[in-house]
Amino acid sequence: MEQSKSTQSRRSFLKSSLLAGGGLMISFAWLPGVGLADTSKDVDPAEQWNELNGYIKISSDNIIRIFNPNPEFGQNVMTSLPMIIAEELEADWEKIVVEMGPHDNIKLGPQFTGGSNSVRMYWKPLREAGAAARHMLIQAAAQTWNVPMEEVTTKAGMLYHAKSGKSGTYGSFASKASGIPIPQGIKLKDVKNLNVVRNSKKNVEGSKIVSGKPLFGLDYKQEGMLIAMIQHPPAFGMKLQSFDASQALQMPGIKDVFTLELYEDGFEQGGFDTRTFNDLLVIVGNTTWKVMNARKKLIVQWEAAGDTKDTMGGRGAKREVIVPGELESTSTQFEKMQEYAKKPAQQLRKDGDPETAFKNAAQIIERTYNAPFLAHNCMEPMNFFAHVTDEKALLAGPLQAPGWTEPTLSKILKLPADKIEIQMTRMGGGFGRRAYGHYLSEAALISKKVKAPIKLIYTREDDMTYGIYRPMYTATYRAALDANKNLIAFHVKGGGIPEHAIHANRFPAGAVDNYLAEGWQIPSNITIGAFRAPRSNFNAAAEQSFLDELAEIMGKDPIDFRLELLKRAKENPVGKNNEYDPDRYAGILKLVKQKSGWGKPENKNRNRGVAAYFCHNSYAAHVVDMVMKNGHPFVESVYSAIDCGIVINPDAATNMVEGAVIDGIGNTLFGRLSHKDGVPEQNNFHSYRMIRHSEAPNKIEVHFVQNDIDPTGLGEPPFPPVFGAVANALYKTTNRRYYNQPFFEQALQSTNKPKIRRSIQ
């Protein structure tokens, strides 16, 4: 039996609810706070809501209001998390109002969107919250009807007592129930009996999106709000020297131009306090366009920043880190990586005796893979609203991790955390970028300085050239084969600027007797951050391409080869700490094999590539079919097999996998952020190539493994293996192996060559 463990007492809950000020949640000035599952209903804001716990309020006329605790950036938690609550509450989904919750870590849990964790970390607590509320309603009804609790049943927001024929709505007992202490240890439903979860529900904000309602941070507005922009240095490694704002200040609508220091010297940065520039040149005016225009009139001198120092703290020990001042170029970065790759590196894992195995090998295969920096390019650029006074701060906008940003705000504003309110709007994409809250800190300091509500807006150019990129990666893979072409040793040595991507305990670790993983990194002033499936998004490209090539050399089918290795990892695993479950990994390979008709005669002439990967606790495999279309490589169809445990909202989950596939194809073929003397060479979508309509596949077939494992996350896992599957399909299409991302230009070149199969060593 699954026991619930209520995380807070009724008393502490009421206290935090008082602190939060009750009506806060509907205080969005332009944002309609309430999202109806059924848009035909309207809720009277003056309605008496009875609060059962932090997530649930019920009105006397039986409308159930559920607070989504976690930031929404397109992964559809606004719908899927409330579904989990509704499941255990036995509520009528059609009568549910979904609302974005306030930032309140005590009341609403961790409130962090990232690491494909939303559903995984909220699955239990939300079921418990729903079950506890249902229990309280039953108790209220049983007391009123004077019958034993065990005899009261619930269905679709109604309470019944069969013997006496009595019944009532949740709403009619909500007031009474709200006075009952939150119970502990309530039995949760058997997962076999789930009936809200596992049934597709429409996005609760769908109709607002298609009618253009204000939902996003950029749409947020308050009376008297000014617009602020930051002119950041044109290059990584530069800083502000001097400026002349006289012309800009004469432009209509411009209020002020000034400089600000983001972090004081010695400020201890946590892992998500990354910022690229510390001295900010700020321009403030009354409309976006006026500020954009006046900005062009700023005369600014920049200078080389030289080596600088960051103080890192957060969860780790306090330490100083030197940030090199070099104005980096992609070509020199590349040369440097080649040089570092030859040096000794840090050993991350070693099984058996790889050195001897390589020495005795009949054949050694070695391949090196490279990938560039990538910009997140969320369609909604970074922005945030801030209104800071001496007493308190209100911030509103798109962010993934309010709980990590609040302590930073508290320090830089010198305000206690309970005087800082952060409202979370819908995000126009996140992909990891919005976990880094520098733009909230910037907005807050600007508001404090101008003593007015402001919205800080990054233009697309600001957004793309600011940094916090996916790192630049390289990895060299080596395999040793014996005379019978058996794999006897495996070696990966990975590096990156400024960090490597190696996950030492992932497949094929555990499946090869002699195994070595090493990593090295080159410090840089180019800032990096989590990018959809950090590190995995490179590994899955490199490792899965390498395994494909290896299988070919060994004369094996690529899926069978992986299954053999997984069998070994299951039956007789090598080493300890293997992170993956060989059964689940094999499961997705078998499923994708079956669904794609892999190896079937009718598919013999297809240019197919396969790849699979485990990350963020879930498993994903894709088979990609590629053709040449108008002389360009084109992914025609994709078959995907996913094991993420129980799927909460199947159609939305399918949509997310489709999106990951398309996003993955785009980044594999086109994604690149390069530098010349510290200056990003791409600053908008004319130079940064994004995948477009005609480049998306005609078909993506998504299959989920059906099991009863607690949900293990979905936002990231389908993304990384797309890179490998595309690379492997490209090989079949062009007869050339691809080692350097992005692949598109190389593929164009290679198709001009005659189709000769490259001899392999």
Place this chain on the structure above:
Amino acid sequence: MLKLNINKKNYELNIDPDTPLLWVLRDVIGLVGTKYGCGVAQCGACVVHLNGEAVRSCVTKVSRAAGQQVVTIEGLSVNNDHPLQKAWLELDVSQCGYCQAGQIMSAAVLLNENKNPTDKDINNAMEGNICRCGTYLRIHQAIHLAAEIQRKGSK
């Protein structure tokens, strides 16, 4: 004084005629359904209709819209019942949703001109609309569905 007709409503604005229509809509009128994505006619997030044609409002001076009919996503239908909106909801196209107003506005012009677009027609009409979340496939399906709804509706 600049006279504008937006979603069948008249406005008189005292505004710099060079201001892009996008920022007039968003900052002055308060219609924020039209989105900013790039500002340089590359992403399609800002598409609105000018006399029934799709234009990128980020590079359309407001003076060009003077005296013309402007329709934004907020004015596409009264009750969210344009065939495209219905189809978008039916197929639950949106992920983050940020690009979708622009996608729908581009598609609306296509459907006006072509009652039964092929995938190729859709690609041609929609190539200027980026979606980082990767909802292209569903957008295609939704445009086909909307065409079907439209055809049935007009029978």
